[in-house]
Amino acid sequence: MKSQEIRSKFLNFFEGKQHLIVPSAPMVLKDDPTLMFVNSGMAPFKEYFLGNAEPKKNRISDSQKCLRVSGKHNDLEEVGYDTYHHTLFEMLGNWSFGDYFKKEAIAWAWELLTEVYGIDKDILYVTVFEGSDDADKLKMDTEAYDIWKQYISEDRILKGNKKDNFWEMGDQGPCGPCSEIHVDIRSKEERAKVDGKTLINMDHPHVVEVWNLVFMEYNRRANGSLEALPNKHIDTGMGFERLCMVLQGVQSNYDTDVFTPIIREIETITDKKYGNNEEVDVAIRVISDHVRAVAFSIADGQLPSNTGAGYVIRRILRRAVRYGFTFLDKKEPLIYRLVDVLSKKMGDAFPELKAQKQLIENVIKEEEASFLRTLDQGLVLLNRIVEETKGDTVSGEKAFELYDTYGFPIDLTALILSEKNLKLDEKGFKEELEKQKKRSRSASETSTEDWTILIEDDVEEFIGYDTLEANVRITRYRKVTSKKDGEMYQLVFNLTPFYAEGGGQIGDKGFLEDISGDVVYILDTKKENNVIIHFTKELPEHINESFKAVVNNEHRALSSSNHTATHLLHQALRTILGEHVEQKGSLVKPKSLRFDFSHFSKVTPEQLQEIEDFVNARIEGKLPLEEERNIPMEKAIEEGAMALFGEKYGDTVRTIRFGNSIELCGGIHVKNTSDIWHFKIVSEGAVAAGIRRIEGITNKAVKDYFSENNAAYLEMKGLLNNAKEPVKALENLQDENNDLKKQIEGLLKDKAKNIIGELKNELTEINGVHFLAKKLDLDASGIKDVCFDLGSQFDNLVLLFGAENDGKAILSCYISKELVASKGLNAGAIVRELGKHIQGGGGGQPFFATAGGKNPAGIEAALEAAKGYL
Template identity: 85%
Template sequence: MKSQDIRSKFLSFFEEKKHSIVPSAPMVLKDDPTLMFVNSGMAPFKEYFLGNAQPKNSRISDSQKCLRVSGKHNDLEEVGYDTYHHTLFEMLGNWSFGDYFKKEAIAWAWELLTEVYGIDKDILYVTVFEGSDDADNLSMDTEAYDFWKQYIAEDRILKGDKKDNFWEMGEQGPCGPCSEIHVDIRSAEEKAKVSGKDLVNQDHPQVVEIWNLVFMQYNRKANGSLENLPDKHIDTGMGFERLCMVLQGVQSNYDTDVFTPLIREIETITKKKYGKIEEIDIAIRVIADHVRAVAFSIADGQLPSNTGAGYVIRRILRRAVRYGFTFLGKKEAFIYRLVDILSKKMGTAFPELKAQKQLIENVIKEEEQSFLRTLDQGLVLLNRIVEETKGDTVSGEKAFELYDTYGFPIDLTALILSEKELKLDEKGFNAELQKQKDRSRAASEMSTDDWTILFDDAEEEFIGYDTLEAHVKLTRYRKIISKKEGEMYQLVFNITPFYPEGGGQVGDKGYLEDTHGDVIYILDTKKENNVIIHFAKNLPKHIEEPFKAVVDSKQRYRTECNHTATHLLHQALREVLGTHVEQKGSAVHSKYLRFDFSHFSKLTIEELRDVENFVNARIAGKLPLMEKRNIPKEEAIADGAMSLFGEKYGDTVRAIRFGQSIELCGGTHVKNTADIWHFKIVSEGAVAAGIRRIEAITNDAVKDFYFENNRAYFEMRDLLNNAKEPVKALQNLQEENTNLKKQIETLLKDKAKNIKGELKNELQDVNGIQFLAKKIDLDAGGIKDVAFELGSQFDNLFLLFGAEQNGKALLSCYISKELVVSKELNAGLVVRELGKYIQGGGGGQPFFATAGGKNPAGIDEALAKAREYLS
């Protein structure tokens, strides 16, 4: 059975069971601070489990893209080494929100697996929660056990502990016992030797879990205690790739048609055969897996970067490049070439892959090329470390610096060192890595109390589109303590005019005032699992009384100007550059806006001018805001509204229109484009391959911009003696400066020649070495030229020159290459040790190195110490 048919049969089965079939949510989460990526099928539905929203249908089914590479669920290091772990995987799931429970979930799971898919009942095992004798004091899940007895022999129903059979969303939140379904696909001979029940949950590659049925019936509180949920829910997740392995009769996920097209293409590109040599097989599996994770992430709007989710994606891609570089001998970019195969294979189920194919290829190719350059640079640095190493062990601190500062993989370092018959101080490296993790963990450490509920039945409503003030009632609150922000309070109201951060727009600020005149400042507003949360440093004194909530109108107005400008900018870019332009991210603040978009080249001055003129023409046109709220998404799209890849839209949406600009948007906007006053682009540049970024300003920021530029212009004219043509006057100064520089360079060269002639006569013979340590009046370039010229004329040369420049000290050491070999002298080590006398440091190659410092008074002492190296 083909993988596409397997997915279709699953969804059709649950559609017949009255489930709504929904598309996969984007993998990158934007309103859940506890997760970077969707790491399980239930993550997009957390708001329903938490009771913060009601689903349109109490029964839902889908195939959800998941990524497990960070946090608690981290499978990255296992990927490639076994046959069933992945970074990106599909999770087939069915959910019940307060509808059916254990009986139906178990019956339908058994029916689908054994009757629809035709899996032999004799290769299946199930597990149930055995209970716990810890503080929770939970009893065995006899209800699930009794339901399973109707379908499977009791000796195939295994009891599992809390680790394996009690599922929790996190340290707090909904949780409950679960039943896992495992499959044993070993040969008959293997089964005769060892029973499958003894291999369940033992990480055996052919006895694996394929489906987990979670029975959510408890809520874990901040103090660790459990309470019953008001409604019981079902959350199931079946590994699509593992299911394909079972149904296609193969022994590895990588032997299914989910991966074989990618593996064949890797074989063609690298000329390496899969299935012959284990280390090559691992590398091919790593690349086949990782290209999927990276491609889907980019399609969902997450580009590789140096922070957050972007750093995780970059790390995954670099791991793939590293395996290709080390084990497949690929020294040039090639992984991007797999995107075509991937989009053909999965583009029907996930159309975003086809729509974003060119962008995905461009980004991956540039990232590959960049990391390959890093590897080349790292090899040079590693060779230098090897040269400076005394003994047979390279310092863990040095290896960590290479890893942390330059991104050079530690396992590649260890491999190269072993080839050079050197060892790596792994203990020292791990100690440095742990220090970094501890610093990072300490910086993000946060504790969260349980919510204190004041009004349990209160429904939250955002009214900030229509008003900036309202009388509100506090419905719940909780205290949070973070290392970064200290003690804070999160407040939730029955209604709120405060816009929560979202869609690129920052959250509102403002204040609360009670009837006693006490004021509490709202420092930020965010949305978490469909709840609007207001951040304050203090808890209001009179929490059960009503408050007047007031949004900072000046900040909101400036933010609205910038948000509306992003819509007009998007329209302008598509008009000026072409309809291939799509928004790839935005940031809308009160002071500026940032807009990322797909485009293949730098914008010319004329194109930037045309874009600015287009936006300002719409501002001058005084276009009114035309808004449609809570309309079906299909209706908005049919009306011409643009939707963005990577955004999660509900069944109903809000459409914003200014003239011909129509977009789906939940943010706030000006009532008329005339309110923006003026639009000005302040920068344009590249973010990644095929992604450009424009930063721009509007309204008051534009007025300040022109004022500052006008002031700078008149200051410049004053410096140019009020020249009538200041630009021409500056050009004349530049030409004059260039000519003077040339004259200075000539004089310095003459000076260096004279000094060189004098230095020849000062060389001393010390144990057969031509030695000189002297302070000279030249810059760094002049000193280097003199040293190398002397080196071309004399053998066995050891030079140490000191110089003082602009109050700073400089040491330069030159050692003839024959001395580097015969006497094991090293200029880099010399300047590093002598650099302490000038309160500085440096380095370089064994034959030439420099050091800089802030203590010129130490130059003479450093020069005096140089002779000791020759004794």
């Protein structure tokens, strides 16, 4: 059974059980601070379990893209070494929100596995929660046990502990006992020798969990206690890749048709055969897994970067690159070439792969090339460390610096050192790594208390499109303490005029005023799992009273100007650069806007001017806002509204139209484009391969920009004696400056020639080598000319010259090439060592190298120490 059929059978089965089939949500989460990525099938439905939103239907089924590479659920380092862990995987799931419970979930799971998929009942085992003796004092799940007895013999129902059979989404939130279904795909002979039940949850590659049925009935509070949920829910997750392994009769997920096309392509590109060598096999498994994770992340809008979720994606990709570099001998980009076969394999189920294929390839290729350059640089640095190492062990601190500063993988460091008969101080490295982790944990440490409920109110209405003020009641609040922000309070209202951060636009600020006139300032507004949260530094005194909530009008108006300008900018880019342009991210603040878009070449100055003129023409055209708030998604798309990859949309959406610009958007906009006043592009550049960024300003920021530039112009004009043609006067100054520079260069060359005559007489002979160490009054370029001039006149020459320029020290070392070959002298190694005297360092080639430092007083000591090399 092919993988596409396996996926379809699952979804069709649950559609037949009155489930709504929904597409996979984007993997990158926008409004859940507890998660970077969707790491389980239930994550996109968290707001329903928390009671913050109503689902479209009480029964839902899907195949969800998941990523497990950070936080509590982190499988990254296991990927490649076993045959069933992955970074990205599909989670087939069915969900009940207060509808059916254990009886139906168990019955349907058994029916699907044994009757629809035809899995032999004799190779299946199930586990149920055995209860716990800890503070929770939970009883055994006898209900699930009794239901399972109807389908499977009791000797195949195993009791599992809290670690394996009690599922929690995190430290807080909905949770409950679970029942896992395991399958034993070993041969009959192996099963006869060792009972499968002894291998359950023992990390056996062929006795694996295939489906987890979670019975969500509790809520974990901040203090660790459990309370019963008002409604009981079902949350199931079945690993698609593992299911394919079982149904296709193979012993590894990588032997299924989910991965074999990618593996065959890797074999073709690298001339390496899968199945002959364990190191090669691990590398191929790593690459075939990781290309999926990176490709889907880019398709969902998350580019590799140095922070947050982008850093995680970069780390996955670099792990794949270094396995190819080390074990497949690939010193040029490889992984981007696998995107084509991936999109052909999975593009029908996940159309974003096909739509974004070119962008994915470009981004991966550039990232690969960049990291391969880093590896080359790291090899040079590692060789330097090896040269400086005394003894047979490289310090963990040095290895960590290479890892932390330059991104050089520690396992590659260890491998290269072993080839040079050197050891790595692994303990020292781990200590440095742990110090860094502690610093990182300490900086991001946050303590969140439970919500204190003041008013039972399930609906929090946003009214900020129409008003900036409202009388509100606080329905709940909680305290959050972090190292970064100290103590903060999060407030939820029954209704709110405050816009929560979203769609690239930052959240509103403002204040709450009570009946006595006391004010508490709202410092930010964000959305978390569909709840609008207002951040304050203090808790209002009369918390149970009514408040007047007031949004900061200037903050809102300026943000609105910039947000509308991004829509007009998007239209301009598609009109002028082409329909291939798509938004890839934005940031809208009161003072500025930032817009990322797909485009594969630099935007020319002429195009930038055309784009700016296009936007300003729409501003001058005084286009009114045309808004539709609850339009069906399908109708909005038919009318030409643009939907963005990586965004999660509901059945009904809001459209924003200004003239011919129409987009799906939940943000705040001006009532008329004339409110923007003017748009100005301040920068344009590359963010990643195929991704460009424009930064711009509008409204008050443009007025300030023109005012500051005018002041700078008048100041410059004053410096030019109020010349009538200041540009021409500046050009004349530049010409004069260039002429003077040429005269100075000529004088310095003459000075160097004169010095050479004097230096010849100062050369001494040490052990058959002509040697001179001296401080000169020349710049670095002049010293280099002197070295090579003397080198053309004398054999067996070693020179070390020092100089002081602008308060900095310079050392230059020249060694005749015959001495480099015969005596093993190395100018680079010498200046690195002597550079310590001037509190600096440097390097270069074996015959010529320079060092710079901040201590000119150390030059004489360095010159004296140079004699020691001869």
